[in-house]
Structure formats: C-alpha cells, structure tokens
Amino acid sequence: MKNNLAAIKRWFHLWGAPREFYLRSWPWAIGLGAFALLFIGTGVIWGLFFAPPDYQQGDSSRILYIHVPAAVLAQSIYVLIAAAAAVFLIWRLKMADVFMASAVGIGMVFCALALATGAIWGRPTWGTWWVWDVRTTSTLLLLFLYFGMIALRGALLNTQAAASACAILALVGLANIPVIKYSVDWWFTLHQSATFQLTVAPSMPPEMYMPLLATSLGAYFLFASALLLSMRALVLEREQQSAWVAELAARKASSRRTKP
C-alpha cells in the first residue's frame, strides 16, 4: 500500500514537471488519437449508414450519435477543470493550471457543438431551433461559463492571478453541472431523459446503442489526445525561456543544418 502511494506520488511528480511532461506526452497523444479515430470512425459510419432510423424521428435521430457525446463531454470536461482548479488552489501545481487553460478551450468547443447539433436536431423534431427548456438553458449557461473563463484569463496580465480567478470561477460554476444533469428529472422538460445510465439496461436496441457507445468512447479519446496536444503547446509557450527548451531548439536547429 505504502509502495503504491509512493509510486503514485512519483508518477505525479514526473508528469508534473513541464520538461518531463513535454517529452513523455507525445506517444500518448498519438496513441489516444489513434483510438479516437478508430472509435469515432466506427461509430460515425455505423450511425450514418447501418443503424436503422428512429420510427418517429426518422433519419434526424442520427444526429444523436454526435450530439450526446458532445453534451456528455462538455459536462465531464467542466468537472475535470473544477478538479484541476481545486488542485491548483490547494497545491499551486503549475501543470494543474496548464490543464485548466488547455481544457477550457476544448470544453467550450464540445459545449458549442452540443448546442448547435441540438438545435439542428430540434428543427425537424420539435419544429423549432431553440426552446428555453431547463436542460438547454443550463447548457447555454455552461457555454457562458467557458466563455467567462477564457475572457478572464485573457483580461488579467498576471498569469498567477488569472489562474486563481479562473479556478474560483470554475469551482463556483460547478453548481450548474447537477442542474444540467438532473434537470430532466427535477422539472417537466421538453428534452428527453438520460440516454446512458450505468445501472439500467439501455432502452434502445443494440444496433442504435452500439454506435452511440462507440462515438462516446471516441469523444473521450479525442478529448484526451487534443488535451495533451494543447498542453504541450502551452508548456512550450510558457517555458520558452527555460534551458530545456533552448536545448531542444538548438538540437532541432542543428538537425536542420545537417540536412542536405
């Protein structure tokens, strides 16, 4: 047990160092990206060409194979950002802020996609692009929270102050997540209830459920890969004055010089 704790601590220290993170994250970003391609590719082809259309919604139900993963990811990413915010506020870990700053942009894109695909699905199904339903409105609020964190970081010149302000905003905004998640149970809403439930067997047939599962898993892999890439870019930009970046740059320059 003690050995396991020490190993976890060592792992955190290793990945918490910008240089080690930069050097070690590349194969992970590529590997996770390959998994994302595999799962999303399978799910999209299956969902678009092989899954049957819904008996009421028709072909527009195929939009759910990307709408549901986007919405799930928008919420999951926010929870992860809030966890990183707590880590940053307690331990002042540099990489926790890099995580927050990188994940915010990705979460915002997923949230915007969830709202856009929801509107596109709503037009043929509900007969309108938008309704002020609790689920859609609280998801719009989530998008504004993402905008807020990006704007706050851009507005403050001091990196530490910006990181702390964003961390506090992330923790305050966490209250919105249960509202999004349980709004369909707490209130009478137009939006349908949860598609995935861990404790209940899916109500959809497997030929519709499986592509949804594939695109959802693929979206998680895509997030992980894009996050690592984004964190690598931010680490480089923040550490550009460090000796290890200068050393890597010199190595790259010398390899360019020796090329024919």
Place this chain on the structure above:
Amino acid sequence: MMGEHAFYVWTAYGLFFLMIAWLVGWPWYRIWRFWQTKSQVALSALPLHEKKH
C-alpha cells in the same frame, strides 16, 4: 444517408468534423510554429562558419 432529413444530418456531421479538425489542428500548428521560430533564432545565433549559407 440521403433520407428525408439529410440536410440537417450532414450539417451536424459537418460541424462535428470541423470541430475535430480544429481541436487537433490548432495545437499542432502552435507547436509547429513555435519550433519554426525557435529553431530560426537558434540557427541565426550560430557562428557564421557553422552555417551552411
């Protein structure tokens, strides 16, 4: 998939593919641009006799 709601379905999937391209392409470009600039600076800092041109 050329059914009744093809326009809606393909618009949504088009946005999805754009999102993937953005999420992967943008950080990739930032890293590439960073090393381009850095290695140019490192190259220009080399003594003249070590440069090829």
